[in-house]
Amino acid sequence: MKLTLKEFFAGFLRTRHIARHFRRLALLESINDSTVSREVPPTLANTLVDAAQGDSAAVLSALGTHGDGLNDVEAAALRVQYGLNEVEHEQPLPWWVHLWHCYKNPFNLLLTLLAVISWLTEDLKAAVVIFSMVVLSTLLRFWQESKSNQAADALNAMVSNTATVLRRDAPRRELPIKQLVPGDLIALSAGDMIPADCRVLSAKDLFVSQAAMTGESMPVEKFAHQAQRDTRNPLELDNIVFMGTNVVSGTAVAVVLTTGNRTYFGALAQRVGATDRAVTSFQMGVNKVSWLLIRFMFVMAPLVLFINGFTKGDWTEALLFALSIAVGLTPEMLPMIVTSTLAKGAVFLSRKKVIVKRLDAIQNFGAMDVLCTDKTGTLTQDKIFLARHVDVWGGDCDDVLEMAYLNSYYQTGLKNLLDVAVLEHVEVHRELKVGTAFRKVDEIPFDFNRRRMSVVVEGRGQPHQLICKGAVEEVLAVCSRVRHGEADEALSEELLTRIRQVTATFNAEGLRVVAVAARSMPQGRDTYSLADEQQLTLIGYVAFLDPPKESTAPALKALAEHGVAVKVLTGDNELVTAKICREVGLAQQGLLLGNDVERMSDAELAVAVETTNVFARLTPSHKERIVRLLKGNGHVVGFMGDGINDAPALRTADIGISVDSAVDIAKEAADIILLEKSLMVLEEGVLEGRRTFANMLKYIKMTASSNFGNVFSVLVASAFIPFLPMLPMHLLVQNLLYDISQIAIPFDNVDEDMLKKPQRWQPGDVGRFMLFFGPISSIFDITTFALMWYVFAANTPEQQTLFQSGWFVVGLLTQTLIVHMIRTPKIPFLQSRAAMPLLVMTGIIMAVGIFLPMGPLAHYFKLQALPSLYFVFLPVILLAYMALTQAVKGFYIRRFGWQ
Incomplete structure (x- = not known):
């Protein structure tokens, strides 16, 4: 598949290898918004329809399972046959595919083209150097991303969604979703993700959100039987639930029909491909900066080509030089810098839980x-205490606690912290003999519209008792009477006012109040519905304390x-x-x-x-x-x-x-x-996010400003110098060394002042920064031109290697030093010092830059040794460059601030 520049930059920061385990909802959103047909392979559709229309026993038999589930041995054998319950695009890429992705970007393709042209023109040294750059760049990115992937995988393994599985040889238990196999029986309740395509075997007020699959905003009720026998659309089946959807309310037992890529979700995923979330503001900001540099490249590279072509007459050399300028203008290390910086942040935060x-x-x-x-x-x-159990008027009442206990004990939906606090009163369990004296008849599960839930229990020789527990106003809405001592009286407006005063008093003390109501029901029924939540009698309240x-x-x-x-x-x-x-x-x-x-x-x-x-x-x-x-x-x-x-x-x-x-x-x-559920952890996350952003912005600013300055210098030199100011190979080597020096940026320090405010992408600021700081390097490049031309007489084509060597060293050293100048608004090295890895890397690259023309490898790179006098002028140029940059930085901060 061909990759355009636009596609590459649009995908710069989509860390798709690293986030692969957590994309189901993102993919579902993209499927829902896309124009891709929701049709699935006929075989899958027929499987789902047949399972929906068959009776439960036939479905279980066809799957080779039983009414009480598989045993572990059967499940293990099926897992070998079907594999893990994972969708294909969530799997890690094979190393050779990952390596190809690391190579196939416009920068490496351009370098490869330059290497081929150099080889065809019999410039083997240039071809070897350029090809080495491609290999090194690709391997660096592959190594960094592999490390990031491994770190992310280790972190993701710490967080996994589970399903409640019913196995024949063990009680119900929580297993990772990926271990499910066709034939497994699972229990579903409110809040559960549906882990596979399943046939519902039994259900109680089961409502499922299928919005991501179908676009329906309202939850859909599912049943144990299919009403319409002629339904062929899988999404309209009453008793089939799909991977990636979720239970809103109710409970169910279901059998797994298909897993992984064989699910409805898996089929859609294969058609749409690995799709990321919508582009974030972060991604959009980097895309804008990248396109700013790309547009700049499209203007400057042709200018360099035509100026050198017309003034030097060698169009082949001019083309190579222009292509080298294009490479120099592209932020080819940005994906690696960003991935490394983000991965470092993720590992740091993992230590903070x-x-x-x-x-x-x-x-x-x-x-x-x-x-x-x-x-x-x-x-x-995250620990709620049951502080009070009182009657309607606020007096202590054990009957209320008993009613609340029966409700919490017998409800099978989502048990929240309030239920847990009630169930801690084990003395009630003993006194009521809950396990033997009562039998659960039915329940009406909780949902967020009613904000209440009910269970129906039967005591020995007693009528059915419907016990309702929930938010005060919502319970009052279905009450018609109030328990007053041993008698019940009608609920009047006057009593309602008194009730609200009592509950408001508890609320003002910081207590969460849950109302408890009940109603006796005649025996002989096994099922109850929402319609039965009416004409209740308010018994009292349970009040909870959740201290800060x-x-x-x-x-x-x-x-x-x-x-x-x-x-x-x-x-x-x-x-x-x-x-x-x-x-x-x-x-x-x-x-x-x-x-x-x-x-x-x-x-x-x-x-x-x-x-x-x-x-x-x-x-x-x-x-x-x-x-x-x-x-x-x-x-x-x-x-x-x-x-x-x-x-x-x-x-x-x-x-x-x-x-x-x-x-x-x-x-x-x-x-x-x-x-660990703590706001203090969030505050550390905020700071780490700002450090991450600041370090990424350093690379953006350096790349933009130094590239602008270099190209401006090239334009000046091309117009007035009778030979190329630097060979294409020189530009490429300089660019490679500069990029290597930036590998340590993710580990750099960030000034405390830059962590105090939220930091956001402002591409316009980057463009302005480029225009302010780019020309500074050009001033000293032109100074170097004059030095080499007039002082060292490198002013003829025969002396061009000396000229090119002189500018190569100054260009690389100023380009490498710029990171220290713009990494902080303060005075570098004195008020703010870079981290040791960045200092060491900077020193190494500067030393290599001086060694290349002065050492035994000079002729391989078409450089030559510089005279001793040159190294007298070099420190003066570098110090003047740093002083002017600091002065402009002060003006810039006063005028525009510093992000």
Whole structure:
């Protein structure tokens, strides 16, 4: 496949080898937006349709499995037959394919062309030198990316999504998704990613989000049976669920039909190819800079060709020289510098218990100026305590705790921290004899619209009891009576007012209040539905305490000092949220509730989000909308969450942050996984992102300014000197040495002052920087021309090798020193010193630059030894160059600032 310049630069920073394990949602988005047909191979479609229409026993028999699942021996044999449950584009590239990708960029292709032309013109020395550059460049990039891939793979192995598998010879257990095989039985509940294409065997209020596959915004209900027997479209089957989608609510048991590339998702992936996410602001910024240099190259290279062709008369030499100029103008080391810098940042953050799934998210860390975060487990401890169990009027009541315990114990959906806190009261389990005295009849799972869930239990000789637990307002909405001592009374407006006063008092104390209600149901039924959640009796409340973390206050202060505004987006009560914000020192600036968000237009909300930092009672769509509008206002937005309700906002944010204990869909949607849920870790991530950005920007600025100066010098020399100021081979060797000197940039120090504010790509600033600092080197290049012409009499074609040698040394040394001049706004070497690897590499390259014309290899490179007097002038030129650059730098900082 041919690779154009535009395609190459558009893909500069897509670290596709490194992020390969975490692209399912990104690929699904691209499939959904693409014009690629959603048709799949007929064999797969027929397999899914046949499985949907067959009865459960026939499907299990065809798969060679049983009603209680496979055993481990059977599963191992099937894994050998079918392979791991991974989609092809997520696999690592074979080394030879990776090596080819490292070679096939426009720069190496151009160098190869130059080597071939040199060989055809019998300039074997130039051909060997140029070919060596290609090999060295390719191998350097291959080595760096291989190291980065290995580091990323090691980090990614620390975070894996799992599925709940039912095996015949063992209790249900969590296994990595990639170990699933056709015939495995899996249990699904809210928050789970669906790990393969599966046939539903049993389901209870199972709603699945297929938006990424079909574009449907609303979840689709799935059943154990297929209603329409004539349905042929796999996506319309009632009892088939697909890899890459997720469970919104409800529970199910399903059998795996197909895995890996044989799934519907795998078929689409093979048709679309390995597709990355939408281009980030980071990628777009680098693309703009790259195209600035490319446009500059397209203007300057032809000028050099025609000036030298007309003035020297040797068009072949002029063409080679112009091509060499083109190579010198292209930032060929940028992919390697960026990959190395990002990989170094990822490894650093891993030591801080931060796993980076998508490498360019590190830069977004540094650019982030707004962090949206949930309250629970982030501002507060990830440990909730059951503080009170009270009746409707606030008096202690054991009946409420017993009801809440039965609800939490028998519900099979997503058990949150509140359920865990209730279930810690094991004394209730003993007193009620839960395992023997009660039998679960049915349940009505939780969803984020109702914000409540119910179980139906049967005691010995007792009628069925429906127990409902959930948010106070949502439970009150289905209550008609209130338990008052031993009697029940009708729920009136006066009682509603008193109830809200009681719960508000608890909220003001920082307690999260969950209402508990119940209703006796006649025996004889086995299934219940949402319609049964009505005419309930409010029994009381369980109130939970989620104390703030000790690290939260200093972390918020540190983020504020570094220019990151924190906004709290929570589905919790506004009084609880306000109390926690006060305790952690987050000054509340306005408050918006979910209902307020619902009523506002996008234009109104876009204004409100700028002046408000606390949002409460939000739904998942509210969170996503707020994040989207903040991005639309020009902010780089991070979102931190761990629940299924956070997934839309995680995907919308510039950087999604989750934790290893999060639900599958949240981990899959996130760019960053925290092994420790702490804002202090985020603050370190922000700083590392800014260091990463600063080091990458150094290379961009150096490349832009030095290339501009060199080409300007070449134009002047070409117009007035009767021979080439430097041979094509000289330019290429100089460019190679300069590039090698930059390998240490990822390990450089960054001034503390440059870490205090968010840093973002500003391509216009790079262009301005190039125009200011590029001509400085030209001044000293022209000074060198005059020195070689008048002082050393290198002014004839016979003396051109001396002239070229003199400029070769000055050009390389000034080009190498520029990194120290522009890596900091301070005085280099005195106020700010580069890291030792960069200092050592700079010294080595400068020494090699002087050795080449002075040593025994000079004639191979068509150079010659320079007179001793030259080395008297050389330090003067270099010191003057550094002094002038520092002076211009001071003017530039006063006028435009320094990023």
